[in-house]
Amino acid sequence: MIDINKVPSPCFVMDENLLRQNLSLIKSVKERAGVNIILAFKAFAMWKSFPIIREYIPYSTASSVYEAQLAYEEMGSLAHTFSPAYTPENFPVFMKYSSHITFNSLSQFERFYPETLKHDRKVSCGIRVNPEFSVVETDLYNPAAPGSRLGVAADQFGETLPEGIEGIHFHSLCESSSYDLEKTLEQIEIKYGHLLKQVKWFNMGGGHLMTKKGYDVEHLISLLQVFKAKYPNLEIIMEPGSAFAWDTGVLVSTVVDIVDNRGIKTAILDVSFACHMPDCLEMPYKPRIRGAHFDPVEGLPTYRMGGNSCLSGDFVGDWSFDKPLTIGDKIVFEDMIHYTTVKTTMFNGISHPAIALWNKSNELEIYREFDYEDYKGRMS
The missing domain is CATH 3.20.20.10 (Alanine racemase)
Known part of the structure; x- marks a missing residue:
């Protein structure tokens, strides 16, 4: 299992063992059918x-x-x-x-x-x-x-x-x-x-x-x-x-601010739904967050998740947590490998998450990190 503490933020990280499980099933269907x-x-x-x-x-x-x-x-x-x-x-x-x-x-x-x-x-x-x-x-x-x-x-x-x-x-x-x-x-x-x-x-x-x-x-x-x-x-x-x-990896992000507006608390993240998880807005669908209650629970701290672009609609919500979120907390979005990296953008010049593999030896392999030159190169 991926050790989230060893993963930089933000980062798409795929679990090799989970990928191999899917591949084994697909190969079995291919051969049997x-x-x-x-x-x-x-x-x-x-x-x-x-x-x-x-x-x-x-x-x-x-x-x-x-x-x-x-x-x-x-x-x-x-x-x-x-x-x-x-x-x-x-x-x-x-x-x-x-x-x-x-x-x-x-x-x-x-x-x-x-x-x-x-x-x-x-x-x-x-x-x-x-x-x-x-x-x-x-x-x-x-x-x-x-x-x-x-x-x-x-x-x-x-x-x-x-x-x-x-x-x-x-x-x-x-x-x-x-x-x-x-x-x-x-x-x-x-x-x-x-x-x-x-x-x-x-x-x-x-x-x-x-x-x-x-x-x-x-x-x-x-x-x-x-x-x-x-x-x-x-x-x-x-x-x-x-x-x-399917279900082979996650997007690791971090809470960088918490905004409270008329009783609605939004955890601002170092990732963007518009840039990095566009299907959440296009489908739309609400992803699972590790350790969070998918549906709001009365009496528990509840937050929207807000992206870090300037698009007003760059948010999805709401989830409840067993304890209040604080700046620096990791937010791990489940099942974020398919239809993510193929659709991400650099809108707003937002930093692109790293792409990594958690290999079968339980080590993190960084496939790619992105920087200013990647953004600049796309603009002209």
Whole structure:
């Protein structure tokens, strides 16, 4: 377990043992179900940990040229790539670093597929479909919301796919269960079952939170096995991101001031929700704090947590503590590895937390510390 007293503040720190537990489970699902599970960089791209990940899972998925290049350089393999749109300038770079390229529209496929035929290495092309069905309630994270720009709707296809399309991709889940996947596959089969028989691979996208406590892993494996038996022509691919890093680490911060305004006490921290934990504001959601009561408890000291940017809405609350907070107290936000470091900003010139690994030898490895030059370099 991470010794918080040995961690600088602020700092994202991942626990190697917890990461390996997740990776072991993911590898087990992959092998038992006979599918290919790959890492989605959009949720987790802490590349200095990739040597650990490669022991279990060797492939990844990219959504940009930088992610594709990172896959090639640090995962040591070509990426499975999807982008909402390719351009004449970036498509050659995508081809260089990708084994699979999925197109978001038929027009994009028609425009760029001829380029893949000129490439010196075969690139397998796919098309993203939109099942127009999702259990995701937050529209910001729902690719299947009405009018979505992501994926081709069923009524835009005929009875056969255009020549050159070897795979079908969908993504409409977000931190979802195997039962959500089951419902989604039912809709996929209704709309696209005839097309699934015409391709070589089927990418089920991300959002499969198989490492979350309570997730029915056995049901997932059974569901995948049945689907594979029904479509023996398909290689099934899954690309979760959060599942890899779920509950593997924390963000360590420190109370630097306490503000009391009309009876509302706010603990001002040396981190920012806007800069370092944006999903707390975007989703929105309230994270767990180690040692704190998640819901306010009458009679106990209760505080909002305030970020250190000048954005007025840079706060989340409220939590109760068994004793009053004081300046210098550590505040440890749980489960802060996925969708954090990939989304942080340097808005306001706020110092970026260090990034570290608590390794299996119970030692702290600082992966990266940030300074003024990192901020200055981004501004011009």
